[in-house]
Amino acid sequence: MVADNSEKSTKSVANGSLISTVSCKEDLPNSIIVTQVPEEVFVNPDDKANFSKLFTQIEEHIHFDFLKSFRRVRVIFSSPENATAAKLIVQGFSYKGHELKAFFAQRVYLSASQSSTLLSPPPLEKQFLISPPCSPPVGWEQMKEMAPVVCNFDLMARLASFAIDEKYEVHNGDESTPTIVVHPCETALDHPSAIEMPRTPRPEPI
Structure with missing residues (x-):
C-alpha cells in the first residue's frame, strides 16, 4: 500500500496481523530473491544465461547476485514496478524440474548519486596512517614522530x-x-594529628 508523500510510515492492525505502509515510492523494494534455484545455474554458463533471460526480458540492465551456497539469486532492478513484475513471473515457475519461489528484498541503491549519500571509508592515506599494511603502496611514507621533550x-x-x-x-x-589557589596545610606533615580517634574496647571473655 502506497500512501501520499505527506503521510508518515505507520502500522495498522487488520485481522490480527500488522500491515506496514510506506510514505513514498522510494521506500518500496526494487529487488527480489529467488529461492530453490537448480545447481546447474551456478556451474553451467549456458544455464545461467537462460535463467537470466527470465529477468532481462523485463529490464535489460539489471544486477544479479548468485548465492551458490544458499541456492538463491538476488536480482536488483531500477524500479519497484519491474521487481513486482519479475516476482509475479517467477513465483511458482518450474525451471528444470524445480519450482521457483521469490520474495521481495531490501531496497538496494546502485547508482552513483545514491551511493554518494552513504557513509564511505576514509581516504587511503588515513587508512595507512592508522594501521599500515604489510606491503604499503608505492610512494607511501611513514609519518615521523617528533623528538621527545627531554627538559621543560x-x-x-x-x-x-x-x-x-x-x-x-x-x-x-x-x-x-x-x-x-593552593594553600599549605596548617599541620606539618611530619607531626601526627592532635585529634585521636576513640578505640573500641576489646570484649571481655565470657
Missing part, C-alpha cells in the same frame, strides 16, 4: 618557585573562570 625549563621554573610555606596561585582567573 618552563615547568622546572614553576616547580622551583613553588614554596610549601606560602599559598600558590595555580591559575589566574578571569570573568569566565575562577582563580585556583
